[in-house]
Amino acid sequence: MLCFYPSDFSPVCSDQLSVYQEVLPQIADAGAELVGISTDGSWTHNAFRKHLGLEMTLLSDFHPKGEVSRAYGAYLQEWGTPNRSLVLIDEEGVVRWVHASPTPLEIPGANLIFDALSG
């Protein structure tokens, strides 16, 4: 489960990834791995992970900036960051489910992750 989010350390992203952290064991039990991705650099990611005690991998879409986010249709040109989006990719690399928040300020509940994994 790829989790695109706008920015390390922002209040909304901190809430989102903190809540997802609380259900990481259940995501693993469902046979999935949650991986965060934003346009922040790896050093910022490391600091963010330590700050919140996050155990999930955070990928850096830093250079070329937003290239991966664009490939998934998850880049917000006006923000210069990814939108808040969830993408479920199966073992063959096929995208099975996508959720894009109506605005980056809206956090997809973790329930949507479990709905997608059970669907």
Next chain:
Amino acid sequence: MGELTSEAVPPIGDDDHVVGEGPETIAYLDLACPHCAAAWTRLRAEPIRLCFRHFPIASKRPRSPALHAAAEAAAAQAEDAFWRLVDSLYADLGHQDDPHLWHRAEELGLDLARFEADRRSDAVVARVRRDFESGIRAGVAGTPAYFGDGRPDSAR
């Protein structure tokens, strides 16, 4: 699997923490959350039937699980102690460590040995987790989060 899939917020039950009279509000709260603390005084003063549900976000606020367990341990001795402890915690987020919890328990007239045992018990952990998971299933993604008439109440 499926235990954390989407489900409507559970209606208020007999073993929920409920106070006041009026329209029902179910609040998912984190006892270490400053936004919840800011909302708490207003919530307590409103003419509502307030249901408190635990939503500790441990990675963001590492003391949250201990505070929620303490509140449940207080409730095991007296429901009024639950509310007084919550009031006390939200009134002073700067004192959250174990000695501060012992001091609060003593001030509430609780049996300290029982409080200590209860707040570390599996039953208390499960009770807090039950609320947390019901919030996850209802789409709670941060605190405070409110529900009225079974629906999210984002206007509060």
